Amino acid sequence: MSKNLQDRTALYNGVQMPWFGLGVFKVEEGPELVNAVSFAIKHGYRSIDTAAIYANEEGVGEGIRKGMKEAGVSREDLFITSKVWNSDLGYESTLAAYETSLKKLGLDYLDLYLIHWPVEGKYKEAWRALEHLYKQGKVRAIGVSNFQVHHLEDLVRNAEIKPMINQVEYHPRLTQSKVKSYCEENGIQLEAWSPLMQGQLLENADLREIADKHGKSTAQVILRWDLQNGVITIPKSTKEHRITENADIFDFELSKEEMEKINSMNQNIRVGPDPDNFDF
């Protein structure tokens, strides 16, 4: 169990990935973004999750450089993720998209590159490109996002390298039991997006009760639940007090009963698109 903000888990290829990171979905280019990323790094965050489609890789890169300087950490201390967007899924186009992301971020490698969505008929060619980048040593780990079990089974049937990560929507209303078991059985690390259900669960009475017992916020309880379930988590905030609050989850532990109670809140409710029925 992770004991501090910088604890890492070993992916099946041995690469160490932080259990906890900062998400930057819907944060536009500009000072708010740069400050959020640099503040997080100064505060001890080591993992940042962006994507080509967020259209903010330049500011994320600026925030990384600012944060590294102010925190006195080096590039190797950080873990940076980006994702190839659906319109770039293809062998050559994915290779080109990777170079574009690197350029925008101002980096010479990524720690993790993901296929953002499982677009039918396209993700296998894109995966060949990710395998190529990985074998060339251009990226330290490769993975997928929003893959259901059948997508994973289909992908690995033809793959040389299986994904190291599957990043999916995961929170107490969507506990993803099938995907989670499949990933656990196959050595694929699960990572939670929208862990806070984009803010929709923070007033929940059951979570509030558990939070009060520990003197914590409902957000902290949810994020702690992620980690105790063995799921990497990347909550988004641009507010310094919340960036701090979200990471302050290493000084308490949820009991077995509390974990079970939160697990049982599942209603298979999504805030994001359904990977089996999306049209973008």
Ligand SMILES: NC(=O)c1ccc[n+]([C@@H]2O[C@H](COP(=O)([O-])OP(=O)(O)OC[C@H]3O[C@@H](n4cnc5c(N)ncnc54)[C@H](OP(=O)(O)O)[C@@H]3O)[C@@H](O)[C@H]2O)c1
């Ligand atoms: N792979 C994918 O398809 C995919 C899809 C969606 C997201 N993601 C990744 O996952 C990350 C997290 O998901 P998300 O951004 O959708 O949602 P989230 O992290 O579940 O929730 C973010 C929202 O909660 C608020 N918030 C954060 N901490 C809070 C706290 N302690 N108390 C009260 N409110 C709080 C934030 O507002 P403020 O900023 O105002 O604090 C923001 O409105 C994204 O940023 C992105 O990197 C990936």
